[in-house]
Amino acid sequence: MIDVLYFAWVRERIGLPKERVETGAQTVADLVEELRQREARYAAAFEDLSALRVAVDQELSDFDAPLSGVREVAFFPPMTGG
Amino acid sequence: MEVRVQSAPFRPGEELDAFTAAVPGAGAVVSFTGIVRDDSGTLAEMVIEHYPGMTEAALTQIAEDAQARWSLSGGLIIHRFGVLAPGEQIMMVATAARHRQVAFEAAEFLMDYLKSRAPFWKKERTATGDAWVAAKDSDEASLDRW
Numbered sequence: 001m002i003d004v005l006y007f008a009w010v011r012e013r014i015g016l017p018k019e020r021v022e023t024g025a026q027t028v029a030d031l032v033e034e035l036r037q038r039e040a041r042y043a044a045a046f047e048d049l050s051a052l053r054v055a056v057d058q059e060l061s062d063f064d065a066p067l068s069g070v071r072e073v074a075f076f077p078p079m080t081g082g
Numbered sequence: 083m084e085v086r087v088q089s090a091p092f093r094p095g096e097e098l099d100a101f102t103a104a105v106p107g108a109g110a111v112v113s114f115t116g117i118v119r120d121d122s123g124t125l126a127e128m129v130i131e132h133y134p135g136m137t138e139a140a141l142t143q144i145a146e147d148a149q150a151r152w153s154l155s156g157g158l159i160i161h162r163f164g165v166l167a168p169g170e171q172i173m174m175v176a177t178a179a180r181h182r183q184v185a186f187e188a189a190e191f192l193m194d195y196l197k198s199r200a201p202f203w204k205k206e207r208t209a210t211g212d213a214w215v216a217a218k219d220s221d222e223a224s225l226d227r228w
Binding site: 007008009011055058059060074077078080081082 | 133202
């Protein structure tokens with residue numbers, strides 16, 4: 001089980017901030033593909049991966065990152081701090 | 083370096099006075115305060131979302147990177163989240179060093195990384211609707227100089 005978190009417009013598009021996902025995905029990209037297959041709102045949120053960033057266990061990562069032993073994955077648009 | 087993530091407003095002048103008092107011997111203190119701007123004249127409020135846990139970790143990492151790179155007498159990062167009105171302070175950084183060049187450079191470094199490596203997202207609410215603030219390519223490009 002992995003906690004999957006969504007922020008900003010990704011959260012709005014999917015309609016929830018966080019969910020627990022039962023997955024056999026090996027990488028973040030595999031997880032994205034599983035989510036895309038679920039429903040149109042997921043497909044819409046993950047339509048353009050170049051517009052998204054990913055954090056694995058609260059560290060910025062990339063879509064090739066392995067999920068073995070990972071507890072938390074977050075998807076969000078490029079950050080706008082400051 | 084002190085890192086604070088908070089919803090409550092803060093007073094930049096008071097923060098700067100307290101920061102300066104805590105870095106005796108520093109010959110230079112630089113500070114920057116970011117303020118909610120209303121370019122269109124229609125902004126009702128700005129909502130800042132963040133990623134609790136990762137936000138603090140990311141800011142602490144940025145602070146540690148700055149300390150490893152420059153010889154600083156001290157540093158401060160304050161960043162707010164939640165609902166902010168136009169004119170309110172969003173965030174502030176302060177750096178202290180023996181000389182001004184180091185203090186200026188470290189403050190710019192903190193700001194550049196804070197813009198695109200700290201998990202905050204800004205949304206503008208106006209009478210005609212809400213819109214997420216898009217990241218600028220120039221913000222990402224500004225990291226190249228470091």
